[in-house]
Amino acid sequence: MRSVREARRKWGYVVGAGLLALCAAGWAAPAGAQSAATPEEYKIGFTTPLTGTNAPFGRAFAETARMATDDVNARGGVDGVKIRLIVEDTAADPKQGIAAFQKLVSVDRVPVVSSAWSTVIMATAPVADREKVLLINHGANAPSIRGAGKLLISFFPLADLDIKHLARYAATKLGKKRGAVMYVNNDTGRLNAKVFQENFEAAGGKIVAVESHEADAIEFGAQAAKMRAAQPDIIHIPSLVQEAPRIVKQFREMGIKAQFTSYSVAESKEMLSVAGEAADGLLYTSLAPPADQPGPKALIDRYKATYQKDPVATAYLMYVWDLHNTVLPEAIRYAKKQGWGYSGEAIRRAMLTQKTYDTKASGKTVFEDDGTVNKVVYLKRVNVKEKKFEYAATLD
Amino acid sequence: MALLLQLLFNGVVVGAVYGLLAVGFGLIFTTTRIFHFAHGAVYTLAGYIVYSLTTTLGWPLAAGIALAMGICGVVSGAIEVAIYRPLRARGASPLVVLIASLSILMLAQNLLAIFYGNEIRSLAGAVVFSGFEAGPIWVTSIQLVTIATCGALFGLLKLFLRYSRYGKIIRALANNYEAARIIGADPDRTFLVTFVIGGILVVPAAVLVGMLTGLKPFGGTSAVLVAAIAVIVGGMGSIMGAAPGALIIGISENLAVWRIATEWQTAVAFSVLLLFIIFKPTGFFGQRVRKMEV
Secondary structure (H helix, E strand, O other): OOOHHHHHHHHHHHHHHHHHHHHHHHHHHHHHHHOOOOOOEEEEEEEEOOOOOHHHHHHHHHHHHHHHHHHHOHHHHHHHEEEEEEEEEOOHHHHHHHHHHHHHHHHHOOOOOOOOHHHHHHHHHHHHHOOOOOOEOOOOOOHHHHHOOEEEEEEOOHHHHHHHHHHHHHHOOOOOOOEEEEOOOOHHHHHHHHHHHHHHOOOOEEEEEEEEEEOOOOOOOHHHHHHHHHHOEEEEOOOOOOOOHHHHHHHOOOOOOOOOEEEEHOHHHHHHHHHHHHOOOOHHHOOOOOOOOHHHHHHHHHHHHHHOOOOHHHHHHHHHHHHHHHHHHHHHHHHOOOOOOOOHHHHHHHHHOOEEOOOOOOOEEEEEEOOOOOOOOOOEEEEOOOOOOEEEEEEE | HHHHHHHHHHHHHHHHHHHHHHHHHHHHHHHHHHOOOOOOOOOOHHHHHHHHHHHHHOOOHHHHHHHHHHHHHHHHHHHHHHHHHHHHHHOOHHHHHHHHHHHHHHHHHHHHHHHHOOOOOOOOOOOOOHHHHHHOEEEHHHHHHHHHHHHHHHHHHHHHHHOOOOHHEEEEEHOOHHHHHHHOOHHHHHHHHHHHHHHHHHHHHHHHHHHHEOOOHHHHHEEEEEEHHHHHHOOOOOOOOOHHHHHHHHHHHHOOOOOHHHHHHEEEOOOOOOHHHOOOOOOOOOOOOOOEEE
16 A cells, blocks of 8 residues: 555656656746747737726727738738737736736747837836847837837837927927926826926926826816916826826816827827817827828728727827738748747847838838837827817928 | 915815715714715716716706616615625624625726726716806806705705704714614614615715716725715714815815825825824714724
């Protein structure tokens, strides 16, 4: 009886050690090094908020990436090899963002992850470096993203590009002298506000009030009262998609008549349906061409046809589409042609070597050596009467 | 000075809305001694019922509010009958009841988030409320409606408690539970009435918040916390004490940002609570509490 038990125990040790060895072998191989040869399919991770307040936008991003990937695969993939998009939820939360990223790297073994939301990108970038996985930002614009990771590409332009232009335009072309900022208290908001203040004052304006709010806030009465007392003639609102329209509305209700400005977040259905006439004339920067131009129009029509609904935050969707439909497939093809294989480092190298991409929806893309992009900045206006976002000027 | 007056006025408006929620919470707590966190669930539900009826189905606002009051009264009463009453019958400790109440709050909010999504919903749609200058301050139409509604409801509640049969029984039970029972008060029936009234009172609060700012599926947690703070500041044991307690919190939150950054506004309510707990634990109108069992 005893010998049977001992034999079982011995076999248990052997099987256990074997399993451990297998697991260790699996863990030891870095994700980025797994595919020097052409893989059966090119796996691309996609992290986005599918739950939480930002879920409506995160879902639209995922749907657009899925549509772009399906389109590439329908064209035969990359030289006959299909792309597989694997989507995970971040809830726009850094901690959950890291968990989603690690799942994609450890379980799905993807060498490239496409993601957004500044706090998520900033938290994930060091992990991506450690795992040798390329992290591509398709929608966050905090300037601190620049240099946050060695294996980080920011396909979405950072705020210091468009907000710098906007602040100078406000002080010089619009002739505004008393500026104010109402920002969301996160990395994106703080940095966006800082860039506006510095450039508005450098262009001869004076900042008379700076207020902030927490993400998910819905009541802005105290800030409105302080803004009204400061009497600015322009208020820049680097907030979030859900909050910005409510700020605009509550500020107007408080009798504030200043010109409002913002950035891409202003181009949302909520700006029309929540802020209503309060948003009329709001100027905002957009890093995507007006929606009636052929590239954006084709994307919007396709989205509507595919999902039977109107897209939200279309400026962002243009970047998601271009990244997954043009840039990534071309970079993968180029890396393969050069014999670099399919790894995070290879794809980053391909993007920075190819440098220029003819991206149809968001306009021509030029990568800088630091992994960021240079794009044309458009100034758009909210036209509530005609329920549209119209072109106002090109800033350079 | 104009800013100070504006913040004071804004504080009164915010405090009035807090008050509607707090008075219902306080009424239930003072009468039943239940820290009814599920009040936040009924409050959140109220906003979404009115939203569905008016925005989705296109009902007139008054009809939406009336039906929501009926539903919320029933739901609030059902929580008492189905959850609290059986727990009381089994001699459950106040801590168990508190946890049950918290569970209802979390469950309801998550169900609402699943059903309606996490987006902020507005009861006012794209309507921008007009305003006018009244001396140094700016007053909007919805702010006036808020103050008038809250004032009227506080008055009605006060009259109900003073003159109606159930109002008198509620006050008797709140004042001295054992003595009230001896003279024939039926606690189960009175508690049920109290919960129904509390449920009805959350509807105007939810509608005003839905119009002033917006509805969030998880908005009930912070709302019921403020209500609880208002009850403590107003004085535990005083049914209507929650109203001035809520007013103090609303005004403090707004006046504080006169000199400090607005991002610290939320901390102000808790600072007020802490100050009251340390220096005036009975609140403004409360009775001296010798021992509080949780």
